[in-house]
Amino acid sequence: MRWAVIVFPGSNCDEDAALAIDRVLGDAVDLVWHDQRDLSAYDAIILPGGFSYGDYLRSGAIARFAPAVAGVREAVQRGALVLGICNGFQVLTEAGLLPGALLVNDHLQFCCELAELQVENTKTPFTLDYAAGERIRIPIAHRDGRYHADAATLTRLRREQRIAFRYVQNPNGSAQDIAGVLGANGRVLGLMPHPERAVAEWMRSADGARMFTSMHRFVEQQGASLAASAEGVGRLG
Amino acid sequence: MTKWRATVRVWLKPSVFDPQGHAVLQALTSLGHEGVEQVRIGKSIELTVAADNRDEAEAKVRRACEELLCNPVMETYAVLVEEEAQ
Numbered sequence: 001m002r003w004a005v006i007v008f009p010g011s012n013c014d015e016d017a018a019l020a021i022d023r024v025l026g027d028a029v030d031l032v033w034h035d036q037r038d039l040s041a042y043d044a045i046i047l048p049g050g051f052s053y054g055d056y057l058r059s060g061a062i063a064r065f066a067p068a069v070a071g072v073r074e075a076v077q078r079g080a081l082v083l084g085i086c087n088g089f090q091v092l093t094e095a096g097l098l099p100g101a102l103l104v105n106d107h108l109q110f111c112c113e114l115a116e117l118q119v120e121n122t123k124t125p126f127t128l129d130y131a132a133g134e135r136i137r138i139p140i141a142h143r144d145g146r147y148h149a150d151a152a153t154l155t156r157l158r159r160e161q162r163i164a165f166r167y168v169q170n171p172n173g174s175a176q177d178i179a180g181v182l183g184a185n186g187r188v189l190g191l192m193p194h195p196e197r198a199v200a201e202w203m204r205s206a207d208g209a210r211m212f213t214s215m216h217r218f219v220e221q222q223g224a225s226l227a228a229s230a231e232g233v234g235r236l237g
Numbered sequence: 238m239t240k241w242r243a244t245v246r247v248w249l250k251p252s253v254f255d256p257q258g259h260a261v262l263q264a265l266t267s268l269g270h271e272g273v274e275q276v277r278i279g280k281s282i283e284l285t286v287a288a289d290n291r292d293e294a295e296a297k298v299r300r301a302c303e304e305l306l307c308n309p310v311m312e313t314y315a316v317l318v319e320e321e322a323q
Contacts, residue, residue, distance in 0.1 A: 058308055065305075094308065101310040103249075106256050148253060148311055173254070 001219045003029040004042040006068045006088075013049035013085065013196060020196035021046075024209045025216050032068060039071035043219045044081040047072070047088025049141070049194055059102060059144045060090035069095050081125055081215050082188040086142055089180075089190030098183050098190045099157065100149030106173025110143045114204055115193055116168040117179050121161045124182060125218035126189045129210040135168060136207035138193035140179075145192040147174035147181070157181055164189055238287040240321040241294035247307050247314045248279030282306055285321065294318050 003021050007014045014031055021029045032039070034052075039045055052063035063069065069091065072082055076097060084092040092098040105111060114137050119130040130136065149157070154175055157163050165180035172192075180191030195208030249255045258276040265273045284301070288294035295318045307314040 057305070061305065061308065093310070099310075101308055103253065103311060104256060106254060108256050108260060150252075150310075173256075 001027055001043040001216060001223075002041060003027055003044045003046065004032045004039055005029060005046045005048055006034060006066075006072070007031050007048070008034045008050070008052035008063050008066060008068075008091075010052045010054055011048050011050035011087070013087075013194065016194075017046050017048045017085065017196040020199045020208070021212055024199050024212045027216065034063070034066040034068045037067035037071045039068065039075050039080075040078075042075065042080060044083065044215050045072055045075055047082070047084040047091050048196075049086035049088060052087055052091060055087070055090075055144070058090075058094065059087060060092075060094040063087075063091045064095040073097065076183065076185065076188055079185065079187055081219065082183075083126065083211075083215070084188070084190035085194055085196065086140075086145075086192055089192055090144065092183075092188065092190045097188055098181055099153045100147055100175075100181065102144050102192070103146040103148050104144050105142070105146050105171075108143075110141070111145065111171045112141045113139065113171065114198075115140045115171060115179070117165045117193060118168055120163045120166055121182070123161075124164060124186055124189070124214075126182075126211055126214050127164060128214040128217055130214070136210075137198065137205040138195055138208050139197045139205075140171060140193045141197075142172070142192055145172045145174065147176075147178040147192075149175060160184075162186075165191055165193070238289055239294075241286045241288055241291065242319050242321045243284045243286055243294060243298040244317045244319075245282040245284065245298060245302055245306055245314055246279055246317075247282065247302075247312050248277055249311055250313050253311050279312075286318075291318055291320070 162182040166177040195211040198205040198208035257278040262276040
C-alpha cells in the first residue's frame, strides 16, 4: 500500500510520521506538499502534527483551504483512510470532515506527556490490532486539545461508536475524555495523541505502532477482497 | 466606491468554557475589583472594505466571517460597519 503525509507550511511531525511508517511497515510513503490536490495514488493519508500556517486565527483554520485538503475530501469520498494527528485533527475539524472543534486546554498550559488511552472501539480500520478495552500509552503535546462538540453531537458519536479513544486521565478538559473521534464513514480518524512518537520501546512506548499496522491490514484485506470479487466476476464472464 | 471600516468581534459561545476569561476573573477578584461577575475574552478583527454602500460592505464582511473568521462550532460573532473617516 502507498501512504501520503501532507506537509503544510509549519507542519513539524511530517518526517516523524513518514519514518514511523517506514520503520513499522516498510510501506511506500511520500511527503506531499500542501499545494498538491491529486491524492488518488494513495490508500492512506496522514495529516501530521505541527502548526500549519502558524495556527493563525485558529489552529487548522487556514490549512483547511489548502488544495491537499480538497484532495483529502475526495479521498474520503472514495473510502481511503485518513488519519489526522494533533494539528491534523484540528485541520479535519475545521474542514468539517470530523465533528466538533479543539479549544485551548482548560488550564491554558501546553501538555507534553505520555498519556494513557482507553481503546473504545476495536472495530475500526485504525484499531483492529488493539484488544477490546485495552489501555495504551501514546504521547500528547498540545495547547489546543480540548475537544468540544454540542450535546447532540456527543450523543450521536457515542451511539454510533465513533469515539475511538478516551483519556484515562483527562489532561485538557476534553468533553467526555475524548482523545480521538471517527468520521461518519469510519475511515477518518482524528486524535490529539501522537502515535508516530510511540513506535519503539526506546520511545517509552511502542503502542502507536499498532495504529499503523491496523491501517495496513485493513487496506491489504480490502484489496484482497476486491481482487477476489474481481476474479469472481471474471470467472462468471 | 467608499471605504468602510468593519470591526468583527468573535467570542466563544456562552455554552463553551473560556479558561482565559476565567483566569482573568480570578485575578480581578483577588485584586479587589468587586462586582465583576463574568469575564469573556474574544478577538477583535478590523477590516477596511471597499464597497458602494454600507449593506454591501456588511454583506462582504459577513461572508468572510462565515467562511473563515468565525468557527460556528464554538464561536459567535458581531459585525460593526462604519464609513472610514477621510
